[in-house]
Amino acid sequence: MTVGVDAVGLIADFSRRLRERSVSTTTGSTIDGVRALAAVEATDKSDVRLAFRSLFVHRRNDLVVFDEVFEEWWAAVHSSAAKVRHLAEQDRNPSVIAPSDEPQRANVATALTRWASSLGETEDGETVPLAAPSTRDATGTKDFRLYTSEDLAALEQVAASIVRRLRIRRSRRWRHARRRGRLDPRRIVRLALATGGDPIRLAHRERALRRTKLVVLCDVSGSMDLYSRFLLQVVYALQRAFARVETFVFSTRVVRITDSLSQGSYRKALDALAAVPDGGWSGGTKIGASVDAVRMGWPRLFDRRTAVIILSDGWDTGEPEVLGNALAALRRRAGRIIWLNPLLGSPTYQPLTRGMQAALPHLDIFAPAHDIASLERLAMHLSF
C-alpha cells in the first residue's frame, strides 16, 4: 500500500469498520492514522497493525475486535481496491431504533393507569390483596407481589435509608467558605493588599461537596406490573427526600415522570401519573431502545457521579444486540449501572433470557429487588 490520496479513504474505511463493531473512533483518529502511516513502513503489515492499534484502540476490551477488523481490512485492501470502494459505498446505518416504532396502543389501560387507580382504591382504608394472601413476616423477605398497602410504610423506611446513603459526602476539592474550614492563603494575600501586607482579614476554604445523582428507569410492561408499582413507590419516596433523582418509565416507549412524581402529595402524584399522555404501553418491552432514548434524549443527566438503576425483569422483545450496545454506551458515560431484577429473588431463576445475557457484561451490579431486604442491600451500593 502506498500513502497517497487513497490512504485517507482506506483509513476512513477501516475506521468505519471499527465503528460498525462498536469501537468508537473519530475523524481525529483517521487523520492521525494518515500521519502514522507516513511515519511507519506502510508496506509492513506488522508496523501498520501496531501503529493503528495504539491509535484506534482506546481500551483493552477493544483489542480483540481491533485485531479481527484489521485482518479483514488488510486482506480487503490487498485483494482488490474496487472491493474496498464498494464496501465503503454501502451505507449501513447504525442500529439505533427509536423506541416509538409501532406503538401498540389499543386494548390496554396502561400499566401505569392501572397502578395508579388500584392504589387509589386503598384510599377508603381497604387493603387490596394483590396477588396472594398477605403473609406478613418480620424479616423483610416478603415478596412485593404479596404486599398490601399497609406494608408501604416499610418501603418508605427503606427509601429513607437509601437517601441516607446518598447523602452528600465531602470531596477532596476546595471551595470558598465563610468563617469555617481552613485558611485560604491565596485570598488572604489578596485581602492583605488593602492593609499594607498585614493579613488582618482572613479567608477560609472547605472541602467541596460530592453529589451523587440517581437516574431510575422503571420497566412498566405487563410482566413487571406487580413489582413496578411498588418500586415506583420507593422511587417516589426517594425523590421526595432527595432532589437529584430523575425517573423514567418504559415499556416500548419512554416517559419521564420525575415531575409527576414530585407533585405535593402522593395522591396528587398518582393523579399526575394517570394523566401521563399517550397510551402505547404494554405490548412488549424494548429495553435497549428505551435506554438509548433516555441517554440521547437527556444527555446531560449522565456523568461519573450518576448511578443508573434499571428496574426490569429482562424480558426484552427488542434485539439483544441493541440492549448490549445501549448499555455499553451508557456504561461509558455513567458512574455505575445497577440492574435490579425482581425475578432474581427466586432461587430457581437464572438470567438466561437473551436480553439479560446481553446486558450482564455491562452491569456493575445485578441484584434482586423483590423484597425490603434486597432494597436495603441496594442502599449499600449507592455510595461511590
Place this chain on the structure above:
Amino acid sequence: MRAEIARIQQAMAEQGYITDRATATAAYLAITLHKPLLVEGPPGVGKTEIAKVLAGVLDTELIRLQCYEGLDVATSLYEWNYAKQLLHIKLGEGTSQSVGEREAEIFSEPFLLERPLLRAIRASRQTVLLIDEIDRSDEEFEAFLLEVLSEHQVTIPEIGTVRATYEPCVVLTSNRTRELSEALRRRCLYLWIDYPSLEKELEIVRAKVPAIDTSLAGSIAAFVQAVRRQRLVKTPGVAETLDWAHALVALGAETIDDETATETLGCVLKDEADIRQVRADVASRGAAGLVAAGKTSG
C-alpha cells in the same frame, strides 16, 4: 520494520528496558505524532518505567506527577509563593503604587511556584512528562488535564495562557481502578502491557540482574510464570521477579530448592493467603515441579 522503531527498541534495551515491538512502535508514534501515550496494564509490568526509559532515550529530563485523589491545581500546576507575596507588599508600603498595580506585581511570574505540569510546559527543551496512575485522580482533574494534553498549554487566571515552546512527550499510566473518560482516551495513543512471556522475562532478569547465573535466572522466570497462572489475590509483576532475583543472588543461591523457595516467597507474593497457597504447592509438587510447569508454554 521501520528503522526508527528498531532504533527505539534498541535504545530502550540499552537503557535496560527489554520490550517488544508494540511498545517501541507506540513510543515512536508518541514522539513523532506529538500525542500523549496512555499505558494500561496490571501493576508491576513496567508502565512507569516506559517514561523513565523514554527520558533516557531522548536524553532529557523526566518530570513526574504522581496522581492521587484530591490532586488539585495547586499541587499539579502552580501555586503562589504566599510568604514572598506578603513580604513584598510589606516592603512596598509607603510607595505611591496603587493597589491595582501592586496586585499585578505580586501575581506575576517571580511569585509563581512551578509544579510539575507548569514545569513541563515551560521547560526550555523537550521533556518527558509522566502522569502516573491517572486513575487515582478524580474526574475534575482529568477534565483539567485535557487542555494540557491536547493544546500543550495551561491557563493561569492571573497571568494568562502559557503555551509550551517545546511540547513535552507525555506518558500517562493507569492501573484501571476506575474507567477513564472517553475524552481523555480519545486524545491519547493507547498501549496495553501485559505480563511478559517466559523468554522476555528471562531476558529482563538477565539485563537487570547481570550478576545472576543463567540457569538460576531461567528457574526464577519459570517459577514466576507458574505462580502467575494460579488464581491469586495479587499476581506478582516483573518488579517482584526482579526483587526475588536480587534476593536470591544476595543469598548466594544457585538453584531454587524447596527450602529457599519457601523462605523467600515474600519477595514475590505480597499477600498472606497467596503465600500459604503457593507454599502448599511447593510442598506438594516441589519447587522443581513449579519450575518445570512454568517452562511448558501456557
